[in-house]
Amino acid sequence: MLSPTRPIPSIPTPQSHAETTQSSSLCGEIHVIVGPMFAGKTTTLLRRIQAESNNGRTVAVIKSSKDTRYGLDSIVTHDGMKLPCWALANLSLFRQKIGTDAYDQLEVIGIDEAQFFEDLYDFCCEAADHDGKTVIVAGLDGDYLRRSFGSVLDIIPIANSVMKLTARCEVCGKQAQFTLRKTDERETELIGGADVYMPVCRQHYVIETARSVLGSQKLAYT
Ligand SMILES: Nc1ncnc2c1ncn2[C@@H]1O[C@H](COP(=O)(O)OP(=O)(O)O)[C@@H](O)[C@H]1O
Numbered sequence: 273m274l275s276p277t278r279p280i281p282s283i284p285t286p287q288s289h290a291e292t293t294q295s296s297s298l299c300g301e302i303h304v305i306v307g308p309m310f311a312g313k314t315t316t317l318l319r320r321i322q323a324e325s326n327n328g329r330t331v332a333v334i335k336s337s338k339d340t341r342y343g344l345d346s347i348v349t350h351d352g353m354k355l356p357c358w359a360l361a362n363l364s365l366f367r368q369k370i371g372t373d374a375y376d377q378l379e380v381i382g383i384d385e386a387q388f389f390e391d392l393y394d395f396c397c398e399a400a401d402h403d404g405k406t407v408i409v410a411g412l413d414g415d416y417l418r419r420s421f422g423s424v425l426d427i428i429p430i431a432n433s434v435m436k437l438t439a440r441c442e443v444c445g446k447q448a449q450f451t452l453r454k455t456d457e458r459e460t461e462l463i464g465g466a467d468v469y470m471p472v473c474r475q476h477y478v479i480e481t482a483r484s485v486l487g488s489q490k491l492a493y494t
Pocket residue numbers: 307308309310311312313314315316348349350351439442466470471
């Protein structure tokens with residue numbers, strides 16, 4: 273693991289063989305993990321990175337410096353699993369930050385919060401096609417309005433595999449595919465956790481969105 277500060281703490285969940293990602297050093301790969309918030313995207317990414325590291329491969333993890341929820345030196349899941357990482361504004365800064373020699377040695381690169389990186393497509397192409405890296409990308413496919421978020425969907429055509437995870441609907445407990453924003457803020461990018469967002473199924477996305485639209489209309493007419 274090439275990390276700025278600490279070694280990888282061991283992650284206590286056993287790895288299934290299917291969760292590991294094997295690749296030859298001559299030819300890179302791109303694996304994409306998407307889904308709503310709380311679906312286990314970061315957990316899946318960290319398990320895969322840990323498995324690659326356990327297999328003797330050199331790994332590094334990058335997250336967006338926009339997400340300051342748990343500090344900048346670690347990726348942390350919603351239930352507390354943690355791994356040291358590089359927090360960057362742009363992926364193009366990575367090679368310079370880590371150093372060319374260290375970059376050349378790297379075999380596996382994990383990217384979390386991929387929706388926040390504008391240069392995701394170019395970075396993944398370069399790393400996999402030209403530099404032979406295995407790139408594992410985790411991010412939101414959709415924002416709170418279920419619109420395509422950042423460049424995550426743009427890398428589907430260049431990916432080896434795509435996995436869409438689901439969370440549990442906070443209203444009914446069924447599978448949740450979407451992220452509902454609980455506050456009235458309208459900007460696309462709004463950092464937050466369970467205080468601002470909740471995972472919901474299709475039915476409750478529609479019901480809760482209608483309820484919040486009606487609520488704001490009522491306020492406007494009173
Ligand atoms: N509403 C919630 N609030 C806090 N934690 C949650 C909530 N729903 C699920 N979780 C926990 O979050 C874990 C997934 O965390 P994480 O891997 O960080 O998800 P993601 O990266 O997809 O947002 C789940 O296994 C569960 O334990």
